[in-house]
Amino acid sequence: MPLVRVQDLTVALPPGADRAKAVEDVSFEIARNRIVCIVGESGSGKSLTAHAVMGLLPRGVTATAGSILFDGVDLLKEPPEALRRRRGRDIAMIFQDPMAALNPVVAIGRQVTEQIRAHRAISESQALKQASEMLGQMGLKNVAGLLRAYPHQLSGGQRQRVMIAMALSLSPRLLIADEPTTALDVTTQAQILALIKRIQTEREMSVLLITHDFGVVADMADTVAVMRHGRVVESGDVKTVLGSPAHSYTRALIAAVPKGESRLGPPPQGLALMKVEGLTKRFRRGGLLSRAPVVTALDDVGLTLCRGETLGIVGESGSGKSTLARCVIRLLDPDAGQVWLDGADIAQMKEKNLRPLRRRIQMVFQDPFSSLNPRQRVGDIVIAGPRALGEDEARARARAADMLRLVGLNPETMNRFPHEFSGGQRQRIGLARALMLKPDVLIADEPVSALDVTVQAQVLKLLDDVRRQMNLAMLFITHDMRVAAEICHRVMVMRHGRVVECGPTSEIFANPATDYTKALLAAIPGRQAL
């Protein structure tokens, strides 16, 4: 008998939601001592399915049909009190954002022991001993110091390890992990996934892993269920599903995963359009009276960029890649260095002199939900730049209609508000806004990291097409090596505010010169399998 058998599960959404049922007739099994992955795009119902198993559906959302048999007992029919005792003891869960899941004002030690003592009648000191053992097993160093620390003092990877330690402290038989590595850097992600796999084998537990990433599926899963619009479209053994997917949606999803191979030819030759030299930026933390340490976010960074070329800036969070973009486009003022644009240094230019030049460098932002003004109509958003330069409104609107068409949107969208669009559509609007000014340089700061993989592929293709058509020089910031391979002629790897190495994409991927780049490449999930 499998540990968990989900049978015809249907979860209804409250009236007024965009669809009546979040999950419909979903059936799958979690065998003992196995890892099951549910993979799907946002809105597929994968997360709600996991929450239903945990008995933690949000208010107003209820399981209306089907059963969830855990060791033969239907969880949907269990009284709330029994279910509460089961959570943590039999089934434990870790979440995407460990910062949100930890209490920010309680020390780590208290949080771990509290969890243990809620289920077991043991003394504080015994619980503390058990907690430090658990944290040690999670590969955490300096456990004694960690127990006294607060969540904000830990790195993302450390927090997720603490969460896993808490989840495992009562030896549950099923661990549910809801996108446990989505908020983490790629190397940390690889470590956390390896940790989950290791403890799963050691403790012979079952794991239900929710993810959007087929790379993670390839590395982790024994069996996989692909979900779309609340239904399971395909499930089975991981090798079968990935090797010979039966459903067209699965095929499309797998095809959309960037393969981590350079697709573009050699970088175009030509005169440098933009040249950055010795760019340095320091951040001073603390207030007037505290002599807090100075953080060097950018340390003597240089690069050149030609017309028609895409340069990828890759690195983990905190590597300074976003600071670099913001210094180049002068959203931040660099402390030292030059940014030459056609022979003029804009790095130290006064805002007044800079304003007419701003047109030439434009930017596409990361977050499709905060990068468009929610109170403005799409048309007004797109023409704001040309209007500021004094372009006639009627003319700007006519151009905006063409531009929206170019980025693949219907010009009628001009009269609508941003919230009426999906993430991918919003990124297209953001791109149209940038292109309206006919820039020479386009900076794209993680433009696809918030998007589903199929939408991601479309937006990447659009960016590349636009780059070609308008002969743009593009600076593409990303933490995802696979995405960089897809769209960049050259790649610059950054770490701790410094350039680690820089070269043509195919060379960097084939022969990385530094250990750091090798580690980044090795951490790409599913590199061998996909």
Added chain:
Amino acid sequence: MSSFLRHFFSRPTALFGFCIFAVILVIALAAPLIFSHGPFTIVGMPLLPPGAPGLVAGSDVLGRDMAIGLAYGARISLLVGVTSTLGAIGIGVLLGAVAGYYGGAVDDLLMRVTEFFQIIPTFVLLMVLVAFMEPSLASAVIGIALISWPQVARVVRGEFLSLRQREFVQAARVLGLSDASIIFTQILPNALSPIVVISSMMVGNAILTESALSFLGLGDPNLLSWGSMIGGSRSAMWVAWWTTVLPGLCIMVTVLALNFIGDGLNDALNPRRRR
């Protein structure tokens, strides 16, 4: 917009507050049409109780019709409440927006000025201001606006501090928009909800403050307001309760209605509170 109205009116207190305020507003605006006399006309014996022939709300110490006084008083109270709030919003939004948008030294300077206004006893400051400017309608409005802008500035600054980090504001800078147009066309529309909420509450507060001023005789001597009606009749409080209680009730009900409206706006404009 219709969903906003539906949320607003789905709260019984908001609906109640809105209706009460509408009635008061209509009476205030229509006072010259309803009554044939002005508020200072003596219509009969002094201190006649409510219900005396022709006098719904009785007469005051000088034999003037209380009902006419209350209706005309509403005009003054609402006028002072609304205009002084508009003034305070104007000052507060401007200073708060500049402080929040630019941050740094500008923010420090403007916030110290704001704190200066917040730490001195405001009513004492108001009395000094009004006495200095000669008591009149204008001086009351200016004085109340000058003591009530700091809380607007605080709220607006907070909103701007968080909104300026949003990517659409950075996008506007990259497009080359001027600071003024970023502040007024990009950020301010997104900060309107808390401003609307706070201003409905401020109108209520301003009415209370104006009443207190008039009670102390620092109101406009040529105009009748609810506060000056209470102040003028306080000697008769024990023999003719209606002369003080009725204007007091008017103040209470109006302020209560405005607070209900403010609560309702807060819930309707705050998407997280909506269910």
